Amino acid sequence: MKISDLFQPVLHKKFFNTDNIDHVTITQITSDSRKVESGSLFACVPGHTVDGHDFAAQAVQKGAIAILCERQLDIPVLQIVVPNTSQILPLIADRFYGQPTRKLKLIGITGTNGKTTTTYLIEKIMKDYSLKTGVIGTIEMRIGDERYSVENTTPEPITLQESFHRMVVAGVDTAIIEVSSHALELGRVAGCDFDIAGFTNLTQDHLDFHKDMDEYKRAKAKLFSRLGNTYSFDKGQKYAVLNADDDCYEEFKLATVAQVLSYGIEKPADVSATNLNIQPEGVSFVLHTVEASMEVQMKMTGKFSVYNALTAISVCLLEGIPLSNIITSIESVTSVDGRFEKVDVGQDFTVLVDYAHTSDSLENVLKTIQEFAQKRVITVFGCGGDRDRSKRPLMGAVAREYSDFTIVTSDNPRTENPTLILDDVMVAFADAARDSYIRIEDRTEAIEYAVNMAESGDIILIAGKGHETYQIIGKIKSDYDDRLVAKQAILVKRNSNG
Ligand SMILES: CC(=O)N[C@H]1[C@@H](OP(=O)(O)OP(=O)(O)OC[C@H]2O[C@@H](n3ccc(=O)[nH]c3=O)[C@H](O)[C@@H]2O)O[C@H](CO)[C@@H](O)[C@@H]1O[C@H](C)C(=O)N[C@@H](C)C(=O)N[C@H](CCC(=O)O)C(=O)O
Numbered sequence: 460m461k462i463s464d465l466f467q468p469v470l471h472k473k474f475f476n477t478d479n480i481d482h483v484t485i486t487q488i489t490s491d492s493r494k495v496e497s498g499s500l501f502a503c504v505p506g507h508t509v510d511g512h513d514f515a516a517q518a519v520q521k522g523a524i525a526i527l528c529e530r531q532l533d534i535p536v537l538q539i540v541v542p543n544t545s546q547i548l549p550l551i552a553d554r555f556y557g558q559p560t561r562k563l564k565l566i567g568i569t570g571t572n573g574k575t576t577t578t579y580l581i582e583k584i585m586k587d588y589s590l591k592t593g594v595i596g597t598i599e600m601r602i603g604d605e606r607y608s609v610e611n612t613t614p615e616p617i618t619l620q621e622s623f624h625r626m627v628v629a630g631v632d633t634a635i636i637e638v639s640s641h642a643l644e645l646g647r648v649a650g651c652d653f654d655i656a657g658f659t660n661l662t663q664d665h666l667d668f669h670k671d672m673d674e675y676k677r678a679k680a681k682l683f684s685r686l687g688n689t690y691s692f693d694k695g696q697k698y699a700v701l702n703a704d705d706d707c708y709e710e711f712k713l714a715t716v717a718q719v720l721s722y723g724i725e726k727p728a729d730v731s732a733t734n735l736n737i738q739p740e741g742v743s744f745v746l747h748t749v750e751a752s753m754e755v756q757m758k759m760t761g762k763f764s765v766y767n768a769l770t771a772i773s774v775c776l777l778e779g780i781p782l783s784n785i786i787t788s789i790e791s792v793t794s795v796d797g798r799f800e801k802v803d804v805g806q807d808f809t810v811l812v813d814y815a816h817t818s819d820s821l822e823n824v825l826k827t828i829q830e831f832a833q834k835r836v837i838t839v840f841g842c843g844g845d846r847d848r849s850k851r852p853l854m855g856a857v858a859r860e861y862s863d864f865t866i867v868t869s870d871n872p873r874t875e876n877p878t879l880i881l882d883d884v885m886v887a888f889a890d891a892a893r894d895s896y897i898r899i900e901d902r903t904e905a906i907e908y909a910v911n912m913a914e915s916g917d918i919i920l921i922a923g924k925g926h927e928t929y930q931i932i933g934k935i936k937s938d939y940d941d942r943l944v945a946k947q948a949i950l951v952k953r954n955s956n957g
């Protein structure tokens with residue numbers, strides 16, 4: 460694409476080291492010098508760890524023919540200087556890839572918990588209705604049935620727009636993406652033309668990145684405040700799907716010019732659920748929409764699953780999918796990878812692996828388990844390193860309150876000292892009965908301990924890593940899967956018991 464076309468709408472730009480930009484054509488945009496190919500535009504982004512400007516010379520050596528930067532650099536190559544590269548990048552990425560989100564229906568789901576599950580439910584309903592879908596989120600990117608790995612829940616803008624472009628080429632009708640608060644704060648989704656924005660809930664997480672809960676909330680609010688008033692009106696009506704039971708409801712409703720469809724269980728809402736019956740094998744409820752009331756029998760369980768279902772049902776109703784089709788699809792979903800996933804090799808106790816990594820999600824999952832637990836609940840969990848420190852004692856307190864026995868262990872310590880992370884969690888156990896908890900830093904040993912102590916009818920919850928297939932210690936990412944470790948521990952226990 461011609462540089463002159465790419466930058467045509469960008470204000471406050473200055474070109475250096477060129478007499479005429481009309482003939483300069485670039486073949487790729489990247490903000491990572493390691494990914495530069497011949498003919499690239501390299502965008503220098505000041506990051507949290509390093510400054511992309513320091514890699515400009517390297518990028519040119521690798522074949523970059525133009526640099527987008529915030530200050531003129533002493534390198535003899537075409538430079539486009541703008542006040543803030545991070546702000547411009549999403550817009551030119553969108554332009555470079557042919558404004559793909561104007562050619563797709565785009566659904567964004569934000570909130571602290573439930574994004575992955577909700578996007579999965581929406582995908583299932585749409586696929587069953589013969590729509591071609593694309594999904595981007597924590598676990599992976601999917602285009603139709605093809606799966607691709609991702610680095611972030613919401614990728615940086617170039618990868619994001621390139622992914623949408625691939626979806627357009629593949630004939631996708633609707634893209635469904637998880638929109639993280641990091642993405643909203645860092646402007647990763649600024650080039651996206653959302654049609655529907657959905658909100659799950661807001662509870663504490665990521666306070667290492669956001670200054671406080673207010674700032675975290677403001678980041679989430681951006682998805683709704685920008686919906687329908689910043690980018691393009693050509694695709695038709697915009698909708699916000701909001702959780703009437705969440706404290707943010709009124710604020711987000713006021714923040715958006717889009718039409719609001721509300722859902723809820725406690726408060727009156729356009730789409731609501733009553734008569735919840737939570738069982739180990741699923742939850743049933745009566746669904747009410749403006750159209751009808753009907754009984755729904757989900758194979759996923761817990762009140763939180765009903766919330767996720769309500770969000771997905773609301774989004775799909777707005778997309779014009781018949782209610783009966785929606786319900787049939789919702790009822791057919793058994794589980795989402797690593798969410799309340801059973802590890803079953805015929806043992807006489809239950810083992811559940813779940814991605815709960817916040818105090819709210821842990822509480823939801825444990826409360827659900829308590830609804831049907833007959834014997835002891837044994838919880839194995841830890842907290843990630845280089846992440847919100849203040850959630851550690853909160854998760855500890857939740858585990859302590861809702862478990863008969865807690866095993867505190869490691870979960871991706873990253874560059875932090877695992878012992879000190881566990882110390883932060885253990886604050887919650889300062890005055891707990893000595894026989895109600897243990898700390899075992901090594902996660903495999905912790906899981907083995909839980910399996911070995913389990914008796915018939917007990918329930919073990921292994922929380923925090925869910926679908927993850929790795930453990931990050933220091934900067935080393937090694938293969939690790941709670942489900943495989945638990946399976947192995949059960950088999951060893953069985954063999955040693957004869
Ligand atoms: C805090 C945060 O979001 N960090 C993201 C950010 O990293 P950073 O600011 O540290 O970047 P940096 O390493 O300083 O590099 C600055 C620039 O120099 C470039 N560079 C760097 C090195 C080099 O050799 N050459 C080079 O060109 C980099 O490509 C970058 O453009 O930019 C990187 C490149 O786009 C991201 O991969 C990285 O996400 C990291 C991996 C991360 O862990 N992010 C998490 C916190 C995150 O975003 N999480 C959310 C929510 C998760 C949830 O759902 O709960 C998510 O959406 O994933």
Ligand SMILES: Nc1ncnc2c1ncn2[C@@H]1O[C@H](COP(=O)(O)OP(=O)(O)OP(=O)(O)O)[C@@H](O)[C@H]1O
Pocket residue numbers: 570571572573574575576577597612637659660763764766767797798799813814815816819820821823824925
């Ligand atoms: N609606 C909900 N409310 C509260 N907790 C939930 C909800 N849905 C799921 N959970 C819990 O939160 C965990 C994470 O769910 P999910 O992966 O769907 O959320 P997410 O928002 O995508 O998380 P992340 O921010 O890590 O991407 C689940 O394993 C479950 O324990």
Ligand SMILES: N[C@H](CCC[C@H](N)C(=O)O)C(=O)O
Pocket residue numbers: 597612816842843844846870871923924927
């Ligand atoms: N997307 C979340 C996942 C946390 C999962 C947990 N296993 C951890 O590593 O803390 C994050 O990066 O904060």
Ligand SMILES: [Mg+2]
Pocket residue numbers: 574575576596597598612637
């Ligand atoms: Mg997710």
